[in-house]
Amino acid sequence: MTDANFYLQLRQHITTWAHELGFAAVGITDTQVKHYQPGFEAWLAKGYHGNMEWLRDHIDKRFDPAALVPGTLRVIAARMDYLPANSRHIQVLKTPEQAYIARYALGRDYHKIVRKRMALLGDKIRAAVLQAQPDEEVLQRAFVDSAPVLERPLAEKAGLGWTGKHTLILNEQAGSFFFLGELFTNLPLPLDNQPQPNRCGDCAACLQICPTDAFPQPYVLDARRCIAYLTIENKGPIPEEFREPMGNRVFGCDDCQAICPWNKFAQPTTEEDFKPRHNFAAPQLLTLFNWTEAEFLRYTQGTAMRRLNYSQWQRNLAIGLGNAPSTPEIMAALEAKKANAEPWLAEHFDWAIRQQLNPNRRRKRKLKRPD
Ligand code: SF4
Ligand code: SF4
Known part of the structure; x- marks a missing residue:
């Protein structure tokens, strides 16, 4: 078994590699998200999910990452900003002849881009572990807005922001115009688990x-x-x-x-692929x-x-x-x-x-x- 010092050093490398891969921030959390289940089921019971019936599926896996990917001990959550530098969102909303398209959708579909980068991060982690300990079994899987993954609570637990009253993850240095990606891993990485304090206060603008x-x-x-x-x-x-x-x-x-x-x-994106087409x-x-x-x-x-x-x-x-x-x-x-x-x-x-x-x-x- 690889020792604790090794994982502390690996944690630092993960931040460096994540930045190199275009992520603005990365955090690591455990898999304990069961306490979110009653609120989610109450939300479903009210019918607020509309016709998104797939949200009812795989509840056991959604609230237990290790049930989705056996062996998962940690979730690495990462943030990638998507707002174009000149997003013109207010200007377009005020121009009724023009069409407003949500700013996340102006460029290339984020699913493949972010998932591929999360997988590359996983590859670097695996290579480092296997170099130190060739017999280690490294199980990892990347997700982006797919599968029954409790994306926002995991990101919140990992310290990427707090849940705003609008239900999105919000960060005091970066607002909320970003994608989230997750890498499930069986490695005993040190935990961040320091959620940011909720700074919505009395605001109700959203x-x-x-x-x-x-x-x-x-x-x-x-x-x-x-x-x-x-x-x-x-x-x-x-x-x-x-x-x-x-x-x-x-x-x-x-x-x-x-x-x-x-x-x-909000930080402008550095990704060419997210720029408007x-x-x-x-x-x-x-x-x-x-x-x-x-x-x-x-x-x-x-x-x-x-x-x-x-x-x-x-x-x-x-x-x-x-x-x-x-x-x-x-x-x-x-x-x-x-x-x-x-x-x-x-x-x-x-x-x-x-x-x-x-x-x-x-x-x-x-x-x-x-x-
Ligand atoms: S309540 Fe205010 S600060 Fe909180 S998410 Fe809504 S607009 Fe943002
Ligand atoms: S909750 Fe309201 S303001 Fe927010 S995206 Fe939906 S329609 Fe727009």
Whole structure:
């Protein structure tokens, strides 16, 4: 068995290697996350997960990393910043002819990039251990926003930040615009286990700004009302009550992050791959709506937007166009696409056409939860 001093030194190397691989921070925690289970099950029982039924699967593994990857003793959690230097998020939200795409999705899909880097970190760790102790059995597996992994609580326990009232991990030096990755390992690495103190205080800006009032209480998200869920996870119609508050947000939403005072410390990404492709930072709604399916597939290839199919894409854009200033070009495009659309999708085009025909409409920008 390799000795404690060796692991202390290895811990220092892990920080160095993580930085070399593009991670801004890394922390190590144990696997004790069982105490999060009652809160998660209460959240499921309220139906706040919407149609994300897969969240009900593998509960035993979600709350016991060693049940997911046998032998796991530690979880190495790492942070990779994704905000482009000139993200223009406020400017785009205020320009109703433009489409707002969540800032995490502007460049190459993060899943493969971050998971590959976590795996490379694992390779370096394995090589160091085997060099010191060739007989050591090193079991490791990398995850990024996949499998039943309790990503945010593990990151919090590992000291990467605290859980904000908007339910995301927040860091006082880096805000919240970052991806998380995890490496499960059987190595007895020294623990960080120093969660940052919660610095939300009396602030409630994220809860108040939410266009669809998706927070029934601080630290609890009703996904069914969240624009990220409505525009991405939801495959069918978007209930009419949410359409005006969606504004021009056609893939996800960042409002609760953008308003957070700690995000003035958000670090710009250093990753070329996360920089916006195809003018995705500030595209015209009508340009995107006019794409054929082949163009949609070509331009979104390799991005997180490929989680949508073409019908969802058109559905979201039609709502954006319904909220945009009236123009003959928008009307013509909606009418043309409506002719060949399935009935559920054509209903969204009809809604947008009605909105366009009503020049006196005053868009409802904020919705209240029913009591
Ligand atoms: S992402 Fe947008 S819609 Fe979802 S909770 Fe945050 S502010 Fe509300
Ligand atoms: S906006 Fe305020 S309450 Fe919400 S996460 Fe940020 S600091 Fe916390």
